[in-house]
Amino acid sequence: MRGVFSFLPEKRVLVDREDLLLYAYDATPGRKYPVAVVRPTSREEVVEIVRAASRHGLSLVARGAGTSLSGAPLPREGCVVVDFTLMDKIIEVDEANAFVAAQPGVVYDELNRTLSRYGLFFPPDPGSGSVCTLGGMVAMNSSGIRAVKYGTTRDYVASLEVVLASGEVLHLGGRYRKSASGYDLKSLFVGSEGTLGLFTEIGLRLVPKPSHRAAMIAGFDSFEKAAEAITRALAAHVDVAVLEVMDSRVVEAVESFSGINLGSAEVLVLAEVEGFDAGVEEEIRRVARIFTEAGAGVELAFDEAEIARLWKARKAALPALARLAETLLLEDITVPVAALPEMMRRIGRLAERHRLRIATFGHAGDGNLHPTFLVNGEEELKRARAAIEELFRECLALGGTLSGEHGIGVEKRPYFELEHGRTVQVMREIKRALDPQGIMNPGKIF
Ligand SMILES: Cc1cc2nc3c(=O)[nH]c(=O)nc-3n(C[C@H](O)[C@H](O)[C@H](O)COP(=O)(O)OP(=O)(O)OC[C@H]3O[C@@H](n4cnc5c(N)ncnc54)[C@H](O)[C@@H]3O)c2cc1C
Known part of the structure; x- marks a missing residue:
């Protein structure tokens, strides 16, 4: 070789x-x-x-x-x-155009550390940000806890240099703010999971880094009440950058894993507001009022140390759950936010029907839930796989999508057509046009 x-x-x-x-x-x-x-x-x-x-x-x-x-x-x-990890150079920071050009192997957190010197940032913030690369983020259209305010990676990709299966190099997009010139091929490559071509340079549009932030943690006695409060807050157009939820199983796991005392609440919601002035404080108090009226006990945090303490609990969710079972099957369904309470009821019924432990946390502000199946042994794995297919059907029935951020890959490939129907054929034809021999990441997505 x-x-x-x-x-x-x-x-x-x-x-x-x-x-x-x-x-x-x-x-x-x-x-x-x-x-x-x-x-x-x-x-x-x-x-x-x-x-x-x-x-x-x-x-x-x-x-x-x-x-x-x-x-x-x-x-x-x-x-x-x-x-691509050796292609890890930040090529240029263009302050006037709030733009950065970088190689695909640059790590997300490292990019933002550099950008903070210019008062700029690239917001998607995936949980894996300390290690994941820009190439992976663009290929998966990654996002994270800040998507409720800032959207996903796709919203920031300004330009791409792509090597096609033929060896031809395409330059797509540019550092301009707008364009009405032809098909938006750049966006076609975002979320393509490496199946259409290889990125060798990525241009990102940036935003000013906020100078103020404030956070709130709210405790509820049921997930449904928490989900109702979240939809109420969003209907009141609260300007949150983060709106995260953790169910009772996650809260319990986090407490025993990290020793953090999260009080007596069954379900926790974490909210953060960020901006450039004292309006941030007013807005987090408005969020807190909505949650209090909905029956929550709330705690506010205004300085960095207090905010970091609240965050510690959310960041411990995945490692805490990982200790509870041989295998974690972490799903990534996303429903319209108004359907969150119903989705949670359906997850509860699914767990009962299949006699499974499902712990749910996620980015409730954009309807993105991570029901996590805690599985031991082959027999339970089989039941979990069957339950996951039902989970997808329930999510699609509520107008949702199979993946908010983790992509299709091989894991959700068998269900892709359930969501997209005949459109999958159009996607296959696009793939064939760009990669007739099928050499780019075969066996993924479809
Ligand atoms: C603990 C943990 C937390 C996570 N949290 C989040 C989260 O909050 N939000 C989220 O969206 N995801 C999350 N993820 C999933 C994952 O981290 C993201 O999808 C991430 O963007 C992948 O980046 P990577 O560099 O690891 O890419 P890889 O996993 O190496 O690759 C991902 C895809 O990108 C393609 N690819 C990589 N580089 C290129 C390139 N140069 N050109 C073309 N294709 C390329 C690969 O072929 C593959 O299809 C999490 C994962 C873990 C383990």
Whole structure:
């Protein structure tokens, strides 16, 4: 395999089994070895890699940090992994245009650390931000706790440099604020999970970094009441940057994992307001009033240390749950926010029907829930898989989508048509037009 990529230095073509093992995983259960890993450092090398793969009938799967929760960067039989982590340069910060150009291997938090020196930031804020890369974020259209105010990665992608399966390089978009010029191909590549081409440069539109923030934690005695309060607050057009929820199973797990005392509430909602002046304080008090009227006990936080204390609980959710079962199946359904209370009722009924433990937390402000199935043993895994199919059907019946942020990958592939019906055929035709040999991340999405 080294011969195929002989234009790269030997140490950047990995073929030994122990090296390949590192690339056989993402954050989902299971493992798949690639036949080789190549580690480019420039666009020119990526072009050469694609041409060599095409000549030798090899398929390619791009990889950033490998934190995907849907199996998207897992190699298929005979696949070569293109590891983008050496392409990690911030190329230019253009303050006047609030724009940054960067290579795809730049880590999200590192980008924002640099941007903070200019008073700017790139807001999506995924939970994996300390390690995940811009290439992975664009390919998955990632987002996170701030999506309720700022939207998703797609809203910030201004330009892309993409290497197609033919080896041709496309330049899409630009640093302008608006354009009415032709098809928006740039957006087509956002969320394409590496199936249409490889990103070698990413241009992002940025926003000013807020100078003030304030937070609130609210406790309820049931998830339904919490969900009702959330929909009430959103109907009152509260200007929140964060609106997170954790059910009783998550609260219990966090308390025993981290030793944080979260009081007697069954369900917690965490809200944050951010901006540039004292209006922030007024707005968080308005949010608190709505939650108090809905029956919650609330606590407000105005300085960084207090806010960090409230955040510690939310950040501990996933590691706390991971201790409770052999396998976690973390789902990512998203429903219109008004349907949240009904979705929660349906999740409760599903857990009872299938005799399963489901812990739910998520970005309630944008209707994105992470029902997490806590599973031990093969028999329970089978029941959980059946319940997950029902979960998807229930979510779609409420006007929702299979994935708010983790993508389709291989995990949700069997259900993709349930959501999109005949449109899947149009997507396949687009894929065929751009990648006729099917060498870009085969076996993903559909
Ligand atoms: C603890 C934890 C918390 C998480 N929290 C969130 C969250 O809050 N929100 C969220 O959205 N996601 C979250 N995720 C999922 C995951 O972190 C994101 O999808 C992330 O953006 C993936 O980035 P990555 O660098 O790890 O990409 P990878 O997992 O390596 O790859 C993801 C996809 O991107 C493609 N890709 C990577 N680089 C390129 C490139 N240069 N060109 C073309 N395609 C490319 C890959 O082929 C693959 O299909 C979380 C994951 C974990 C483990």
